[in-house]
Amino acid sequence: MAEPVEDPIHHLEHTCLRLAQWLGAPAASGLLVVDAPYQAVPVGSDVMARELASAELTITHGPGIDTLRSGHPQPEIALTGPMARVRWPRWTAQATDRGFSAAAGFALTRQGAVLGAITVLSDQPLRVDPDRQQAARLLADAAAAGLNAQHLLRKAEETGRQLEQALISRILIEQAKGVLSERMGISPATAFTLLRNHARSRRMPIRDLADAVIEGRALREDPT
Template identity: 30%
Template sequence: MSRERRLVEAFVQLADSLVEEYDPVDVVQELLDRAVDLLPVDTAAVLLAGEDGELKVLASTSEATRWLELLQIQAQDGPCVQSYRDSEQVIVEDLEEARDRWPAFAKQALLEGFQSVYALPLRLRADRVGALNLFSTGEGNMTEDDLLVGQALADIASIAILQARLLAGHRTVNGQLQSALQSRVVIEQAKGILAAHGDLDPETAFDALRGYARNTRGRLPDLARAVVDRTIDVSKILDRRP
C-alpha cells in the first residue's frame, strides 16, 4: 500500500475515533503507531501537560523512548520539553551536535541508538497541550512534507485531548491519565513476566506484549493485566513473536 493511501486511511480512522465517545489515551497511542508507520522515524512518544503545567508521559511506542521522556521531565530540559515550553518545533538532525545543549539527554539518546529527534508541539491556538516526539536511529532525513504530516498528527492529538477536556471536564481526563500511568505499572509487571518466561530483554518483552495486543485488536493495558493475573497463557504471546 502506498504511503499516500496509508496517510489517508490514518487520518480517516483518527477522525472517526473523535466522532463518538472515546478514550484520548487510546487515540494518542493509535496516533503514535501511525506516526512511526508514516514517517521516517523509529519510535514516538507524547508528553502531556496537566492543569499545573507538569509534564507526564502519556504514551510511547518503546520503553527506550519512554525512558528518554522521563529523563527530560526530571531534568526539565531537552528538545521535547523545549517544544512544549516554546510551542514550536524543535529539530535535532544530529544528536552529536546537541551534547553541549542538552548533555544528559543527548548522551542517553545516543546510548539508546538514536541519532535524531523531532519535537512537535501539541497546541491549539493559545492552548499548549504537550509535545509529540519522534526519534530516529538515523541522522535526520525528514522532509518538509514529513514535518507537515507530523504536525498534522500532533494537531489531531491536541484536538482529541482538548475535546475530551471540554466534554468531560479536566477531572475525567486527568483520571484517564492517572489510569494510564497506573496501567504502566501493570505493563512493567507483565513485561517482567514475559522476560522471565522467554529469557528476553525488557525491550523485546515489551515488543512481544504490544505486538500481540495489536494483532488481536486488544488493548495493551488489558492484555498486561491478563498476564499479571495469569488469565492468559504467556506462551501464546511468546509464540507469536515475529
Template identity: 35%
Template sequence: MHHTTRELRLAAALVEAADTLSDSFGIEDYLQRLADHCVDLLAAQAAGVMLIDGGRTVSLTGSSAHEDMAIDLLQAQHSGGPCLDTYGSGRAVPPVSIRAARAASRWPDFTERALRHDVVTTFAVPLRRSDRLFGALNVFVPTLLGEPSSGSELPMAQILADSASLGLQNNTVHSQCRTLAGQLQQALSSRVRIEQAKGMLAERWNARADHAFMALRQYARRRRLPLDRVASAVIERSADDTELRREFDGTAGGPS
C-alpha cells in the same frame, strides 16, 4: 478517489485524536496512542511526548514500542534537546542527524544517550493550539532522513500533534464545563435545602420566613458550620431546636 493505506491510517488517527470528551478519557493513554501513531505512520523506532506547563515538565509519555527508550530519551533532555528547543521557539525542529548534532556539541547529554539507543535521526514538533503550547512531540528514527522523505514526515507529525492539541484543549474546556455545572448544581441544591429549612422553621414557630432565616444563619455562624449543613439538620430534624429557637428569639424578638 483512491486512498493509500497510510492515508487511511492517518485519517483513523485523527478521528481518534478528537475523542476526548468521554468520562473515561485518560491523558497518559491518549498521549501514548499519539506516540504509537507516530511510530506506525512515520516508520520510527519510538516517539515520545513531553508536556510542559509554565516552563516545567509535568509529564513524559513514550510509545508502546520501545517505551523505556522513549522515556529515557525524553529524560535526557533536562539540559537541552529537541523538545525543549521546540517548546521554547514554538516551531518544529526539522530532522537532525544525531551524529552531526553530537559533533557540533548540540544537546550533548541527549545525543550521547540517543547514540546508545542506535537512533540516527530525530525531529520534534510543538503540541500547540492557537497561542497555547502544551509541549512537544519527539520522534526517533533508525535511519538518516533526507529529501524527499523528511519533506513528508515532519508535516505529518505536525498534523498529528495539532490534532492532539485540539483534543487536549477540548478536553480542558469540557472538564471546566463539567466542574462549573457541578458547582452550579451543588449551589442550587444547597439553596433549595436552605429554603426548605427556612419554611419548616417559619411554619413551626408561626413566624416570618425572613426571621426564621436569620435564626438559621446566626445558629450556623455561632457554631462555625456551613449554612447548608444546618439546613440539612433542620430538614432531618436532627438540629437542636431549643438552640435554634433561642437564636430566633434573640434575632426576631420572639414570634410575630
C-alpha cells in the same frame, strides 16, 4: 469539532507510533500535559521511547520539555553533534546510549494551549521532505484536536457537577429557612440571617447547617 478521546494516554501513544512510522523513524516519545506545562505524563511508541520521555521529566530538560515550554515544533537536531550535548546533556547521553542519533519535536497545541509534545527519535538523519513534514504536522494537529475536545468535555462535566451541587445547596437552604420560619415564627429573611450567622459562628458550611436543621439536629430552639 473533534470527538473527545476516551483515553488520552493511549491516544498520544498511538499518535507517537503513527508519527514515527510516517516519518520512517523507529520510535517517538511523548509528554501529555495533565495540569501545567511542567506536570506531564510520559508516553512512547515503545518501552525505550517511554523511558526517554520519563527521563526528560526527571532531569527537566530535553526536546519534549523545550517543545512544551515554547509551544513550537523543534527542528531536527543531530544528537551526536555539539548543539544537542550543550542543550540537553544528560538526556542526549541517554538517547544516544539507546542508539538514537537524531530527534525532532512536534507541539500539540489548540487555541493557544499546549496539550502535549511528541519527539520523533531516529537512528539516522530523518531528511523528511516538505510534503511529509506537513502531513506529520496535520497528524499532530488532529491528535491535539482530540485531546482538546476531551479537555473541554472534562471542563463541561466539572461545571455541571458544580452547578448541580450549587442547586442542591440552594434547595437545602430554602428548606431550612422554611423549617425555621415555621418552628420559630420568623420571616424567611430572618431565618436566613439566623442560618448564616449560626454557620459563621461555628465555622461550618451553611449547607451542612441547613441539612442539620432539616433533620432536626440543629437550631431546634431560638438561640437568642
